[in-house]
């Protein structure tokens with residue numbers, strides 16, 4: 086590959102020189118521009134592997150340049166040089182499509198890492214190499230869109246916040262962002278924030294020094310440091326206690342952490358992807374989650390759709406999951422044929438509400454595979470009981486008209502799947518419990 090070439094845009098000659106020297110030591114040719122107009126001309130004249138731009142330019146802003154590059158040179162990673170402590174412009178840059186940011190005074194170690202990550206994208210098509218991770222299956226437009234967004238997000242370093250119900254594939258999406266991006270060779274460290282005992286959260290995340298608290302018998306590296314060069318996936322981030330939220334904010338802003346009991350901060354280079362099945366905006370409104378942290382981790386939001394919103398994906402998921410289950414039962418010299426699903430069983434699954442989403446589908450099929458006698462899974466092998474929640478979005482649920490002429494109501498939407506309280510639902514819908522039971526058994530699968 087030819088020598089890499091970077092375009093550096095800043096109206097301060099000193100900064101241009103400093104960056105030029107640093108890149109030169111990395112064997113990268115740097116071309117400089119003092120204005121937005123000059124940068125555009127360079128971009129049309131030459132081919133670059135990376136662009137670094139300041140926010141304030143004499144004839145525009147760095148954001149203008151980021152947007153211009155997004156439109157005309159979408160494969161070119163561009164990073165913003167922001168004024169010290171100006172988090173707004175860092176967030177704005179990443180929302181506009183910047184790959185990453187570095188704040189002034191420029192920390193050369195961080196700059197070198199940033200440049201290294203950007204150059205790993207050279208000559209690579211979007212979404213390469215997902216071979217080691219389960220693909221995100223689904224042919225629905227919603228899943229197509231998710232895959233497209235993941236490929237795009239993989240190319241930058243912005244914090245991503247993934248929302249969605251339990252089992253919708255939030256962790257899978259985070260892994261795909263990691264493996265499709267320049268950090269793929271680095272570690273992917275998943276952390277369930279809700280599973281760490283409250284008093285150990287800070288030490289787990291940021292590490293500790295020997296003797297900093299009872300039980301700290303030796304220095305310990307935190308999960309942030311373990312994710313160096315890779316991605317830290319903070320699952321159930323809403324469960325982080327407030328003091329850890331303050332430290333997390335600082336770690337993201339300053340790209341450095343201070344282990345418990347340590348005097349000095351240590352620089353860390355980890356991409357943060359977080360997720361929660363809870364609505365973080367509500368958590369903020371109720372004072373349980375810091376607004377500034379919410380703003381910082383939620384630069385880009387990815388919403389994983391519930392399975393009930395895309396029942397058309399169920400047949401493909403079923404086929405792939407049954408194939409995988411058959412493979413898992415392979416014995417030396419014998420691989421069983423994947424089981425098939427009867428049309429009635431498939432229809433039943435497409436009517437099911439799946440509160441546990443794809444994970445629940447996996448469990449249902451695993452159980453059915455174990456219990457099924459023949460080669461075809463029948464409706465009764467699914468063990469969807471009468472109390473199984475029905476998909477309120479299923480069109481067959483929308484046809485009944487309520488006697489009082491109000492909008493069609495759906496008993497399964499009213500009957501809380503957790504309680505399955507039919508009398509209460511009947512009161513709410515103005516129907517008799519018997520009528521509800523009849524509706525449910527007509528639509529139910531068992």
Ligand SMILES: Nc1ncnc2c1ncn2[C@@H]1O[C@H](COP(=O)(O)OP(=O)(O)OP(=O)(O)O)[C@@H](O)[C@H]1O
Nearest residue numbers: 219220221222250251252253254255256257443444
């Ligand atoms: N679109 C999909 N294609 C294939 N497998 C999927 C898909 N979505 C989810 N899965 C599978 O479903 C299971 C649950 O996914 P995952 O753990 O990513 O969900 P989650 O949203 O992070 O769940 P939780 O909120 O409970 O942590 C995993 O085995 C994952 O591989």
